[in-house]
Amino acid sequence: MFYYLCDVAYTHTRGFMAPYRNVRYWLGEFHRRRALTNKEKFNHSHAKLRNVVERAFGLLKARFPILKRMAPFPLATQRNIVIACFALHNYIIKEGLSDEYFSQYNQVDISLQSNNVQDDDDDEEDDVDEVQPHGSARDREYMVHLRDQIVDQLMRLE
Template identity: 95%
Template sequence: MAPYRNVQYWLGDFHRRRVLTNKEKFNHSHAKLRNVVERAFGLLKARFPVLKRMAPFPLVTQRNIVIACFALHNYIIKEGLSDEYFSQYNQVDISLQSNNVQDDDDEEEDDVDEVQPRSARDREYMVHLRDQIADQLMRVE
């Protein structure tokens, strides 16, 4: 699900002022979630180099490899085994603010990866779902 276009997106944009609209709130939440996901995959790629150079396996196999890596990582954390990668990534403040703050709205849109829905009906559904999430986020805080 893509963030709203022509609305602030990068975390650094929100440090300058409060989030006011439901679209800004959605984009802020989207950016924070994206930051967490990028950090998680960065950690996994450091621990499991196979993820950096994924062989041309079928998509299902690639998915299963990623799931297995997350499961192994979570097992290491749960069992309290020595984990240099987790410690390293936990100490480093990796944020989209420092890496991706842009001043031009067009550049921001280009940097956001979008997966296009297959049909007009799918697009309409996703737009409606995004609007519902944005409205719910405004009611939460």
């Protein structure tokens, strides 16, 4: 099963793995104290994964500005541009070539400056415009069950 990691604004349904609502989520909140409950541990892992993905796309957009604003090429051409950028990026990393962008985005403090990190105690979930539910109740239940299975597996790792 493949799915997108999404934030609390999205409905938890098939193909979209959202964090638990009304449970600490932002990385800045965990900076002060560690996750205690199973749901907090899942949300912390979810936030860290999303942070890595967002940093990777930030790096690619910095290195290849065409990705910031795709020209009106046909969809297949746009897809090929993205694939080419990933291939070039992977080649640079694999060959160990000196790369200022990778060095900049690989710094630990960059992860704490992500748009998703909140350094105050405000409850961000109250300010989020929720995306309208989509998918069937069966799809939502499927993802809830999958998320619960992931939580169980995370707890076994400790």
